[in-house]
Amino acid sequence: MKSIVYISKACQQFSQEDLNRLAQKAMEKNGQLDVTxxxxxxxxxxxQYIEGDENTVEALFQTIRLDERHKVIKTLSKPLANGRNFPKWRMKHISSSVYRELSVETFILKQLEMMQDCTMDGPAWHEMIWQGIDILADKADTIN
Incomplete structure (x- = not known):
């Protein structure tokens, strides 16, 4: 099992309807691939965070990377020794308001952006990103 988290910059405007449609398509595809x-x-x-079989996640990420609607800026990956963090989420679309309530998204985004800008990087910063993912995973059952 493997997980990948990445930050990317949108190359076009996305409405809420666009995001919902994108998340729905990802849920359908991820259901077929057994990715969460x-x-x-x-x-x-x-x-975006994806997890599942190592080869499947790698192949899916290569497809994501080629999507012209965004440009991948920074990527981190990690083996999953203890199983999935989000076993019930085929592709959960999480709104910014949920992240604000949990104080997680801004933390993760800022860390990834600092790494992308080369102002901060290295094992300690990578660990902070994964800690943010762990916080979100701990709260997953409470997020609608």
């Missing part, structure tokens, strides 16, 4: 995770858009930055 979440997607969010904050301003013009996407954050």
């Amino acid at each position: 995770g979440f997607l969010s858009l904050h301003d013009d930055r996407f954050i």
Whole structure:
């Protein structure tokens, strides 16, 4: 099992309807692939987390990377030793308001952006990103 989290910059405007449609298509595809995770858009930055079989996740991410609607800026990956973090989320679309309530999205985005800007990087910063994912995973059952 493997997980990937990435931040990307949108290359076009996304309405709420566009996001809902994108998340719905991802849920359908991820159901077929047995991949789980979440997607969010904050301003013009996407954050997406996917997890599942290592080869499947790698192949899916290569497809995501080629999508012209966004440009991937920073990516982190990690083996999943203890199973999935989000087993019930085929592709949960998480609104910014949920993240604000949990104080997680801004934390994760800022860390990834600092790494992309080369102002901060390295194992300690990577661990902070994964801690943010762990916080979200701990709250997953309470998020609608």
